[in-house]
Amino acid sequence: xxxxxxxxxxxxxxxxxxxxxxxxxxxxxxxxxxxxxxxxxxxxxxxxxxxxxxxxxxxxxxxxxxxxxxxxxxxxxxxxxxxxxxxxxxxxxxxxxxxxxxxxxxxxxxxxxxxxxxxxxxxxxxxxxxxxxxxxxxxxxxxxxxxxxxxxxxxxxxxxxxxxxxxxxxxxxxxxxxxxxxxxxxxxx
Numbered sequence: 001x002x003x004x005x006x007x008x009x010x011x012x013x014x015x016x017x018x019x020x021x022x023x024x025x026x027x028x029x030x031x032x033x034x035x036x037x038x039x040x041x042x043x044x045x046x047x048x049x050x051x052x053x054x055x056x057x058x059x060x061x062x063x064x065x066x067x068x069x070x071x072x073x074x075x076x077x078x079x080x081x082x083x084x085x086x087x088x089x090x091x092x093x094x095x096x097x098x099x100x101x102x103x104x105x106x107x108x109x110x111x112x113x114x115x116x117x118x119x120x121x122x123x124x125x126x127x128x129x130x131x132x133x134x135x136x137x138x139x140x141x142x143x144x145x146x147x148x149x150x151x152x153x154x155x156x157x158x159x160x161x162x163x164x165x166x167x168x169x170x171x172x173x174x175x176x177x178x179x180x181x182x183x184x185x186x187x188x189x
Contacts, residue, residue, distance in 0.1 A: 059108045064092030071103035075121050075168050078188035086110035087184070099126065100167075107184070113176035115184060124162075124169045128152075131171050132160050142178075144186045151178070161185050 050056040071077045071094045080087075091106035100122035107115040120127050129136070132154040140151040142161060149161040154173060161172040161181050170188070172181050 059088055059090050061088045061090060062092055064089050064105050067092040067094040067103060067105070070094040071101065071119065074101040075119070077103060077119055078170055080117075080184060080187040081189045083184070083187050084110065090114075097122065099123065102127075109174065109176050109180040109184075111176055111180060113174060113180070115172065115174035115176060115180065117184065117188075118169075118171040118173065120169055120171075121167050122169070123167075124164050127169050128162060128171070131173060132162075133158075136160065142182055142185065144182075144188075146189075147185075149185055 068077055068079060074096070087110065088108045089105060090108055091104065093104045095102050095104075100120055102118065102120040102122060105117045107117065109115050118127075118131060132152050136152045136154050138150055139153050142149045142151055147163050147165070149163050149172075152160040152162060154160045157175045158173060159176075159178050159181055160174075163170040163185075172184050174181050
């Protein structure tokens with residue numbers, strides 16, 4: 001008679017031996033540093049090329065002429081004249097709405113801060129709170145050769161120059177030194 005019982009080998013308390021890598025097969029910190037260096041050097045070269053050769057940090061500029069032309073069909077547009085090359089136009093948009101027509105021109109000033117010129121036939125009672133913020137307060141006045149501007153504090157860190165004439169309101173809004181806003185206001189002809 002054949003015994004069909006399966007006999008298990010006796011249990012041992014020691015786990016089976018794990019294979020170990022020799023020092024030559026493992027990775028040293030030096031190997032990891034060289035691998036990172038191979039990745040970092042090309043990235044640094046591409047970033048340098050982008051910034052220096054392609055002027056990657058400069059804002060993109062646009063020509064506002066077509067937006068100004070569309071707006072001038074609706075109302076008299078004040079256009080800056082004589083601004084230095086440090087003033088760059090980054091956006092230009094004209095939009096007709098049920099309440100009026102609005103021209104927006106975005107600039108980057110010489111201090112690399114954003115400044116927006118808004119000219120609109122939207123009633124000042126609704127335009128100013130929408131652009132300045134509900135907590136905007138008049139803080140002073142600024143006079144150019146051609147017009148007198150009201151100075152408002154707007155949203156946090158914003159200063160706004162406001163000029164109204166007839167049905168047109170002009171705002172210069174920026175998170176920059178008020179002097180830069182005054183330069184733009186003085187250039188409007």
